[in-house]
Amino acid sequence: KWLEKKYFNTVDSLESLYVERLKEAVAIPSVSGDVAYRENVFQMGQWLIGLFQKLGISYEAIDLGTQVLENKTLKLPPVLLGTYGNDPKKKTILVYGHYDVQPALIEDGWNSPPFELVETDKHQLIGRGSSDDKGPIIGWLNAIEAHQKAGIEFPVNLKICFEESGSEGLDELVFKEANRYFKGVDAVCISDNYWLGVKKPCLTYGLRGITYYKVVVSGPGRDLHSGVFGGTVHEPMTDLISLLSKLVTPSGKILIPGINDDDENKTYESIEFDLNEYHEAIGSKTTIHDDKINTLQHRWRYPSCSIHGIEGAFSASGAKTVLPAKVQGKFSIRLVPNMDPERVNTLVEKYLNEEFSKLKTRNSLKIESLHGAKAWVASPDHWNYVAAAKAVEMVFNVKPDYTREGGSIPVTLTFQDALDKNVLLLPMGRGDDGAHSTNEKLDRSNYISGIKLFGAYLHEIAATKI
Amino acid sequence: KWLEKKYFNTVDSLESLYVERLKEAVAIPSVSGDVAYRENVFQMGQWLIGLFQKLGISYEAIDLGTQVLENKTLKLPPVLLGTYGNDPKKKTILVYGHYDVQPALIEDGWNSPPFELVETDKHQLIGRGSSDDKGPIIGWLNAIEAHQKAGIEFPVNLKICFEESGSEGLDELVFKEANRYFKGVDAVCISDNYWLGVKKPCLTYGLRGITYYKVVVSGPGRDLHSGVFGGTVHEPMTDLISLLSKLVTPSGKILIPGINDDDENKTYESIEFDLNEYHEAIGSKTTIHDDKINTLQHRWRYPSCSIHGIEGAFSASGAKTVLPAKVQGKFSIRLVPNMDPERVNTLVEKYLNEEFSKLKTRNSLKIESLHGAKAWVASPDHWNYVAAAKAVEMVFNVKPDYTREGGSIPVTLTFQDALDKNVLLLPMGRGDDGAHSTNEKLDRSNYISGIKLFGAYLHEIAATKI
Numbered sequence: 001k002w003l004e005k006k007y008f009n010t011v012d013s014l015e016s017l018y019v020e021r022l023k024e025a026v027a028i029p030s031v032s033g034d035v036a037y038r039e040n041v042f043q044m045g046q047w048l049i050g051l052f053q054k055l056g057i058s059y060e061a062i063d064l065g066t067q068v069l070e071n072k073t074l075k076l077p078p079v080l081l082g083t084y085g086n087d088p089k090k091k092t093i094l095v096y097g098h099y100d101v102q103p104a105l106i107e108d109g110w111n112s113p114p115f116e117l118v119e120t121d122k123h124q125l126i127g128r129g130s131s132d133d134k135g136p137i138i139g140w141l142n143a144i145e146a147h148q149k150a151g152i153e154f155p156v157n158l159k160i161c162f163e164e165s166g167s168e169g170l171d172e173l174v175f176k177e178a179n180r181y182f183k184g185v186d187a188v189c190i191s192d193n194y195w196l197g198v199k200k201p202c203l204t205y206g207l208r209g210i211t212y213y214k215v216v217v218s219g220p221g222r223d224l225h226s227g228v229f230g231g232t233v234h235e236p237m238t239d240l241i242s243l244l245s246k247l248v249t250p251s252g253k254i255l256i257p258g259i260n261d262d263d264e265n266k267t268y269e270s271i272e273f274d275l276n277e278y279h280e281a282i283g284s285k286t287t288i289h290d291d292k293i294n295t296l297q298h299r300w301r302y303p304s305c306s307i308h309g310i311e312g313a314f315s316a317s318g319a320k321t322v323l324p325a326k327v328q329g330k331f332s333i334r335l336v337p338n339m340d341p342e343r344v345n346t347l348v349e350k351y352l353n354e355e356f357s358k359l360k361t362r363n364s365l366k367i368e369s370l371h372g373a374k375a376w377v378a379s380p381d382h383w384n385y386v387a388a389a390k391a392v393e394m395v396f397n398v399k400p401d402y403t404r405e406g407g408s409i410p411v412t413l414t415f416q417d418a419l420d421k422n423v424l425l426l427p428m429g430r431g432d433d434g435a436h437s438t439n440e441k442l443d444r445s446n447y448i449s450g451i452k453l454f455g456a457y458l459h460e461i462a463a464t465k466i
Numbered sequence: 467k468w469l470e471k472k473y474f475n476t477v478d479s480l481e482s483l484y485v486e487r488l489k490e491a492v493a494i495p496s497v498s499g500d501v502a503y504r505e506n507v508f509q510m511g512q513w514l515i516g517l518f519q520k521l522g523i524s525y526e527a528i529d530l531g532t533q534v535l536e537n538k539t540l541k542l543p544p545v546l547l548g549t550y551g552n553d554p555k556k557k558t559i560l561v562y563g564h565y566d567v568q569p570a571l572i573e574d575g576w577n578s579p580p581f582e583l584v585e586t587d588k589h590q591l592i593g594r595g596s597s598d599d600k601g602p603i604i605g606w607l608n609a610i611e612a613h614q615k616a617g618i619e620f621p622v623n624l625k626i627c628f629e630e631s632g633s634e635g636l637d638e639l640v641f642k643e644a645n646r647y648f649k650g651v652d653a654v655c656i657s658d659n660y661w662l663g664v665k666k667p668c669l670t671y672g673l674r675g676i677t678y679y680k681v682v683v684s685g686p687g688r689d690l691h692s693g694v695f696g697g698t699v700h701e702p703m704t705d706l707i708s709l710l711s712k713l714v715t716p717s718g719k720i721l722i723p724g725i726n727d728d729d730e731n732k733t734y735e736s737i738e739f740d741l742n743e744y745h746e747a748i749g750s751k752t753t754i755h756d757d758k759i760n761t762l763q764h765r766w767r768y769p770s771c772s773i774h775g776i777e778g779a780f781s782a783s784g785a786k787t788v789l790p791a792k793v794q795g796k797f798s799i800r801l802v803p804n805m806d807p808e809r810v811n812t813l814v815e816k817y818l819n820e821e822f823s824k825l826k827t828r829n830s831l832k833i834e835s836l837h838g839a840k841a842w843v844a845s846p847d848h849w850n851y852v853a854a855a856k857a858v859e860m861v862f863n864v865k866p867d868y869t870r871e872g873g874s875i876p877v878t879l880t881f882q883d884a885l886d887k888n889v890l891l892l893p894m895g896r897g898d899d900g901a902h903s904t905n906e907k908l909d910r911s912n913y914i915s916g917i918k919l920f921g922a923y924l925h926e927i928a929a930t931k932i
């Protein structure tokens with residue numbers, strides 16, 4: 001095929017440049033969740049703008065105002081809207097990605113400094129953001145550059161939306177710009193997820209939603225000494241632990257009445273999924289189920305409830321005999337289609353208030369819903385998916401699996417709702433990349449094949465009659 | 467009385483000097499539990515040595531070697547052994563105190579910088595260590611100085627032991643030095659606790675012990691993302707919360723079989739104890755009981771169990787969707803007389819292992835006992851207590867209450883066991899001083915009266931025929 005020859009060969013010839021570029025991006029610690037790194041998030045935006053300019057992508061950097069983080073008012077990083085091509089005869093595809101990353105400290109258990117991209121002898125490129133989501137966003141730009149260097153006409157008009165993942169104000173912006181900047185978009189492609197396993201590519205057509213809660217139990221006016229007061233006061237920590245223990249069983253069954261009502265049904269037999277790979281991704285064999293179908297169903301079609309931690313309790317090493325005065329438990333529920341976050345909030349609040357009153361404590365309880373997002377499912381028969389499937393076959397010589405994901409990418413729903421266009425999730429990395437975890441990596445082969453895939457997908461889109 | 471006139475008047479005339487001296491000591495942030503302040507702990511020892519030299523106290527600074535803290539090997543602060551007087555016709559009293567302090571950050575909720583002694587309009591001297599334990603240790607030295615300035619002969623030989631609270635190696639040292647440095651000690655006085663309330667002085671003849679545990683639940687090889695893995699893996703956090711919820715009810719009942727067996731009995735009616743003051747000390751009305759006797763019994767004669775926090779879980783502000791791979795719950799049990807820490811350890815381990823196996827999780831459990839100390843009771847009829855009671859009457863015009871404490875001061879037991887002498891706890895501060903908490907304070911009047919009390923106590927000792 002003409003494309004394989006010219007575009008793929010050009011991508012291969014630029015491989016070192018692409019890895020260098022990813023290395024540069026990883027070196028910018030654009031951690032959005034930590035006040036101390038805010039400047040670096042802006043720096044990362046600036047770095048992308050430099051690449052936009054170099055590639056002739058026209059752009060706007062949209063200021064979303066400020067946010068409050070750790071009691072500080074901070075400028076929100078800009079949303080970068082880019083436009084590459086404006087030919088009315090071509091289709092217009094919107095691609096989305098985020099340029100911020102999760103926190104990472106070498107003490108968390110990284111084998112190398114998290115903000116230095118290093119390559120292992122298995123050709124894994126290790127570094128924070130390598131797979132989530134710097135590899136993919138740079139992938140789109142690399143694809144443009146490869147077209148330029150190969151002298152191939154770019155097959156579609158590309159609209160680009162790169163931002164800080166789930167910025168406050170992004171939803172508003174997308175709805176506001178639906179009839180201006182986003183006007184004319186025919187379909188959306190988001191590369192911010194992963195293959196199901198480590199071998200077979202997939203297209204992703206569904207995501208779980210989420211509701212996230214903060215449960216605050218407080219009583220004493222200040223932290224107390226357990227020797228002096230232990231046994232005589234209602235300890236907020238005891239109450240909170242007691243309450244959190246009533247959310248979910250060790251086998252994952254959610255105990256909140258009304259939460260397990262969903263009865264969506266589906267066959268999962270044909271999907272390639274290796275439980276051994278999954279165990280490798282987890283780093284242990286501590287899965288709840290021993291079979292593929294139950295594991296996938298509990299990942300995609302059933303809600304789950306996780307307890308993340310406690311703010312305000314003693315969390316350092318060593319032995320401190322404090323009775324914390326105010327403790328804030330954090331947990332979240334992953335939602336599946338048909339679960340309305342508002343209704344889930346109501347059920348959670350009712351249940352926790354009832355259980356708290358059973359504790360007969362004099363402490364007080366406050367429940368806050370920190371964020372929520374509905375689940376999402378798209379139609380995998382849409383031409384957007386058909387084009388992507390053809391591109392996968394061209395690059396990998398295999399038909400993709402059609403998967404869903406356990407995680408939520410709220411912007412997916414926003415684009416679908418605001419633009420009323422089909423949204424495709426087209427992952428670049430593998431299921432064991434460890435996004436949000438230590439030693440996050442992107443395989444060199446996934447990175448390079450991903451750039452080919454992105455280009456091939458856009459050419460298949462262009463070839464589609466609609 | 468001769469003493470009142472001369473010694474008390476001298477103490478009064480030195481009041482500003484004494485407050486200045488406490489201010490100097492509080493300004494040295496001798497936090498022993500934090501690697502970053504280790505130098506300051508040494509600096510505080512040096513500051514005390516300066517005062518020893520000025521007052522003509524001969525001393526040895528004993529090097530205890532090193533300890534490991536936060537994975538760093540650190541030099542242990544020296545134990546300061548001082549000797550003031552060596553007259554075979556006088557009794558020899560050993561006084562103990564510690565010169566390190568608890569951690570304190572202004573962000574924890576201090577109204578003023580914790581290492582600056584400031585005085586409120588209620589004449590409270592606020593600052594970390596003011597009451598625990600810098601006020602008392604400087605109190606002993608001030609008493610010596612007042613005798614010198616007043617030209618009064620010091621009534622006893624004083625042996626001084628000032629150290630980092632519960633240093634590794636102190637027990638060994640005390641046993642080793644029992645027949646050398648501590649030889650000839652007739653009785654021991656420790657000022658490292660508080661009045662029961664805010665009005666009436668007390669002598670303390672009992673302490674609860676403690677066992678402190680770390681419960682480690684681990685499974686996944688690394689932290690995981692709840693969206694990707696939630697619902698399919700056994701989450702260590704769920705298991706740990708479930709386990710911790712089985713330790714103690716919100717009303718303080720310990721659920722570990724065998725722990726509530728103790729049946730010591732005692733009347734508490736005559737003790738002055740104001741539940742309103744207690745509520746003020748707690749900063750809320752969240753006590754479990756509404757009456758004096760139950761509250762005191764649960765503080766002194768019953769064991770209690772407190773959950774302090776979790777290491778390894780998400781503990782910052784905000785909303786992170788992590789599934790922590792390894793979480794370490796910290797809890798402790800306060801012991802009463804007749805409870806053997808070793809036996810308690812056995813009961814705790816058996817119970818937790820049984821409950822863990824009921825969880826049917828694939829994660830693994832490890833239980834560590836971090837430290838332990840027996841409870842302690844002394845005889846309040848001993849001449850050491852009788853002398854202290856007379857001194858209280860002289861300074862405060864009231865008979866002291868005889869109290870016990872909920873907390874543990876392991877060195878109390880060490881001195882009693884190693885020297886086989888009566889140990890008295892003679893508090894300087896009030897029940898609401900907030901040691902180990904934010905805005906720790908020592909009332910100016912308690913500080914000055916305490917210096918008088920220490921001197922009067924030593925004179926009463928000298929006047930006792932034994």
Ligand SMILES: [Zn+2]
Pocket residue numbers: 098132133165192
């Ligand atoms: Zn992402």
Ligand SMILES: [Zn+2]
Pocket residue numbers: 132435436
């Ligand atoms: Zn992510």
Ligand SMILES: [Zn+2]
Pocket residue numbers: 564598599631658
């Ligand atoms: Zn102390």
Ligand SMILES: [Zn+2]
Pocket residue numbers: 598901902
């Ligand atoms: Zn203390």
